[in-house]
Amino acid sequence: xxxxxxxxxxxxxxxxxxxxxxxxxxxxxxxxxxxxxxxxxxxxxxxxxxxxxxxxxxxxxxxxxxxxxxxxxxxxxxxxxxxxxxxxxxxxxxxxxxxxxxxxx
Amino acid sequence: xxxxxxxxxxxxxxxxxxxxxxxxxxxxxxxxxxxxxxxxxxxxxxxxxxxxxxxxxxxxxxxxxxxxxxxxxxxxxxxxxxxxxxxxxxxxxxxxxxxxxxxxxxxxxxxxxxxxxxxxxxxxxxxxxxxxxxxxxxxxxxxxxxxxxxxxxxxxxxxxxxxxxxxxxxxxxxxxxxxxxxxxxxxxxxxxxxxxxxxxxxxxxxxxxxxxxxxxxxxxxxxxxxxxxxxxxxxxxxxxxxxxxxxxxxxxxxxxxxxxxxxxxxxxxxxxxxxxxxxxxxxxxxxxxxxxxxxxxxxxxxxxxxxxxxxxxxxxxxxxxxxxxxxxxxxxxxxxxxxxxxxxxxxxxxxxxxxxxxxxxxxxxxxxxxxxxxxxxxxxxxxxxxxxxxxxxxxxxxxxxxxxxxxxxxxxxxxxxxxxxxxxxxxxxxxxxxxxxxxxxxxxxxxxxxxxxxxxxxxxxxxxxxxxxxxxxxxxxxxxxxxxxxxxxxxxxxxxxxxxxxxxxxxxxxxxxxxxxxxxxxxxxxxxxxxxxxxxxxxxxxxxxxxxxxxxxxxxxxxxxxxxxxxxxxxxxxxxxxxxxxxxxxxxxxxxxxxxxxxxxxxxxxxxxxxxxxxxxxxxxxxxxxxxxxxxxxxxxxxxx
Numbered sequence: 001x002x003x004x005x006x007x008x009x010x011x012x013x014x015x016x017x018x019x020x021x022x023x024x025x026x027x028x029x030x031x032x033x034x035x036x037x038x039x040x041x042x043x044x045x046x047x048x049x050x051x052x053x054x055x056x057x058x059x060x061x062x063x064x065x066x067x068x069x070x071x072x073x074x075x076x077x078x079x080x081x082x083x084x085x086x087x088x089x090x091x092x093x094x095x096x097x098x099x100x101x102x103x104x105x
Numbered sequence: 106x107x108x109x110x111x112x113x114x115x116x117x118x119x120x121x122x123x124x125x126x127x128x129x130x131x132x133x134x135x136x137x138x139x140x141x142x143x144x145x146x147x148x149x150x151x152x153x154x155x156x157x158x159x160x161x162x163x164x165x166x167x168x169x170x171x172x173x174x175x176x177x178x179x180x181x182x183x184x185x186x187x188x189x190x191x192x193x194x195x196x197x198x199x200x201x202x203x204x205x206x207x208x209x210x211x212x213x214x215x216x217x218x219x220x221x222x223x224x225x226x227x228x229x230x231x232x233x234x235x236x237x238x239x240x241x242x243x244x245x246x247x248x249x250x251x252x253x254x255x256x257x258x259x260x261x262x263x264x265x266x267x268x269x270x271x272x273x274x275x276x277x278x279x280x281x282x283x284x285x286x287x288x289x290x291x292x293x294x295x296x297x298x299x300x301x302x303x304x305x306x307x308x309x310x311x312x313x314x315x316x317x318x319x320x321x322x323x324x325x326x327x328x329x330x331x332x333x334x335x336x337x338x339x340x341x342x343x344x345x346x347x348x349x350x351x352x353x354x355x356x357x358x359x360x361x362x363x364x365x366x367x368x369x370x371x372x373x374x375x376x377x378x379x380x381x382x383x384x385x386x387x388x389x390x391x392x393x394x395x396x397x398x399x400x401x402x403x404x405x406x407x408x409x410x411x412x413x414x415x416x417x418x419x420x421x422x423x424x425x426x427x428x429x430x431x432x433x434x435x436x437x438x439x440x441x442x443x444x445x446x447x448x449x450x451x452x453x454x455x456x457x458x459x460x461x462x463x464x465x466x467x468x469x470x471x472x473x474x475x476x477x478x479x480x481x482x483x484x485x486x487x488x489x490x491x492x493x494x495x496x497x498x499x500x501x502x503x504x505x506x507x508x509x510x511x512x513x514x515x516x517x518x519x520x521x522x523x524x525x526x527x528x529x530x531x532x533x534x535x536x537x538x539x540x541x542x543x544x545x546x547x548x549x550x551x552x553x554x555x556x557x558x559x560x561x562x563x564x565x566x567x568x569x570x571x572x573x574x575x576x577x578x579x580x581x582x583x584x585x586x587x588x589x590x591x592x593x594x595x596x597x598x599x600x601x602x603x604x605x606x607x608x609x610x611x612x613x614x615x616x617x618x619x620x621x622x623x624x625x626x627x628x629x630x631x632x633x634x635x636x637x638x639x640x641x642x643x644x645x646x647x648x649x650x651x652x653x654x655x656x657x658x659x660x661x662x663x664x665x666x667x668x669x670x671x672x673x674x675x676x677x678x679x680x681x682x683x684x685x686x687x688x689x690x691x692x693x694x695x696x697x698x699x700x701x702x703x704x705x706x707x708x709x710x711x712x713x714x715x716x717x718x719x720x721x722x723x724x725x726x727x728x729x730x731x732x733x734x735x736x737x738x739x740x741x742x743x744x745x746x
Binding site for chain 2: 102105
């Protein structure tokens with residue numbers, strides 16, 4: 001718990017963070033940037049877990065553990081995504097999302 | 106007496122067929138012929154042994170030959186009584202047929218080793234011959250209607266394969282198709298007959314169907330259709346199948362065309378064995394034909410036989426292709442056998458027609474196979490089927506000349522030859538039971554003698570034809586079977602040697618037979634008259650044939666064109682069935698049935714074309730749609746519920 005900071009302020013922060021990530025994911029054309037946006041989304045939810053745990057159920061630790069899980073899974077996911085992007089780059093010599101439109105009708 | 110070895114008689118040719126058929130690339134020319142001949146020899150020897158054991162060493166019970174079933178398995182059960190068996194049935198006619206089939210088949214096999222020499226399909230040919238022999242043997246030993254039907258169809262298939270043996274020749278292919286379709290059409294009737302019979306009597310077994318107190322004959326089946334009992338209908342439909350195989354009018358059209366096959370095939374199938382399958386079927390079911398409804402079906406058999414025999418004899422007078430003349434004479438002689446069955450009675454001396462029919466079947470098989478093999482030998486030497494291309498061949502082919510003369514005398518009913526005796530019996534049977542048929546038979550006897558000797562004199566005497574290649578006598582592999590068959594055209598007539606009259610009576614008790622001197626005189630003088638006319642007309646080239654044919658004018662044209670039966674069939678199938686019936690059906694199928702299905706397919710395809718843009722491949726579009734969906738759901742959950 002942080003002194004003088006209520007849960008609403010922190011939740012406002014995470015909500016902003018979430019929608020910034022969402023906006024970035026939908027509008028960026030660079031795959032790396034899109035990946036970064038996804039990180040923002042994830043971070044927003046991780047912060048939510050921790051904050052809600054701390055403010056509402058201080059005697060428990062599930063939220064904290066969950067956030068550690070999410071960070072671990074996110075790291076693995078990012079590694080996977082990066083490797084896909086690198087392979088895509090070798091194929092297309094570009095990391096633009098518009099270049100990846102081969103899987104369609 | 107243990108007859109269990111008889112199972113080998115059909116099985117040996119089957120094994121030979123499998124061997125030659127499966128390894129036809131490996132087994133080369135002379136070897137495959139020897140394998141075929143060896144297999145057939147084994148079968149033939151076993152058949153002779155069976156016949157000897159059956160006729161001489163098996164005791165008769167109450168003076169009647171016993172029906173023996175050395176082998177029988179239950180194959181398929183429908184009800185308690187209705188089941189399909191596979192088995193072997195030995196009685197006088199099946200034993201006699203075993204001998205006929207294996208003998209003629211063996212002769213055709215030996216002959217083919219010479220005749221087919223150097224042919225590309227040598228091994229294939231012998232494989233088919235063995236298949237055919239297997240099916241025919243299975244047919245004659247059948248214990249029930251279904252077994253006979255199965256082998257009946259196998260015979261049809263092997264005949265198709267052998268007629269179309271030269272499958273690169275369009276006419277052979279057409280002939281094979283024609284034979285198959287016409288006989289198949291007839292077999293449809295046969296099948297319906299079998300099913301009717303099985304449905305109403307509850308059995309397929311010959312022993313029960315032919316039992317005088319059995320369900321088929323004793324009148325327990327009372328259903329009738331159009332004034333005749335269903336059993337009579339079943340018999341007539343079964344006879345339709347028999348008429349198809351035996352080339353009876355009007356289902357005979359395939360037989361002359363079937364001469365496209367190699368000549369040994371014509372001898373084996375279209376003269377001696379397959380075409381008598383119909384006669385054999387009627388003989389097999391004879392008590393049923395005779396007793397049901399006072400023999401209505403039997404009258405049908407008699408008249409179809411008589412008409413066919415006259416009809417074919419008239420056409421045979423006018424043809425020039427020697428194999429076709431022989432084909433029509435086959436049809437005419439088979440008609441003889443049919444009419445003899447048709448006028449026969451059952452007990453004691455009344456059964457003379459049946460006996461004569463079976464006896465004539467035997468003698469005819471021998472002399473007709475001999476005639477065909479000789480014709481093959483002549484064709485082999487001259488490289489033509491037409492009489493006009495032949496003449497004076499006696500100088501080049503002395504043995505063929507002798508064989509042809511003997512066999513022709515036999516078919517013409519010259520006294521002392523086998524055909525004389527068996528034909529005489531047929532005439533007696535016809536005389537005693539149906540005068541109209543008797544006169545037809547007598548007329549046909551004269552015509553037969555005439556056209557056979559027209560053939561003989563045109564080939565071996567007649568004009569001095571100049572040949573490009575001097576014709577040469579055939580090799581011994583071909584001559585030996587011919588000479589054997591020439592001997593067999595004499596021997597079976599003499600009851601002192603082979604007492605057919607004792608063996609082949611319908612009640613299996615035997616008929617005490619004496620040559621009727623009056624009938625014998627009439628028959629042989631008619632035959633000799635025919636020969637004499639042919640002698641005057643064709644011994645040396647004369648004007649008479651042209652004058653006579655001109656005198657008959659359009660009648661001659663009709664006969665020469667085979668009474669336009671082929672054209673009638675073509676008209677019915679092409680103009681009526683194809684154009685009037687099949688074409689509208691085809692239109693309906695194409696436009697309505699296909700159209701509906703295609704419409705459904707096309708509509709689906711065009712609709713999916715419209716909406717396929719959704720699958721754009723853009724990751725961010727998908728994400729947007731997903732998020733939009735989530736937002737909509739959230740709004741619904743929060744505000745609407």
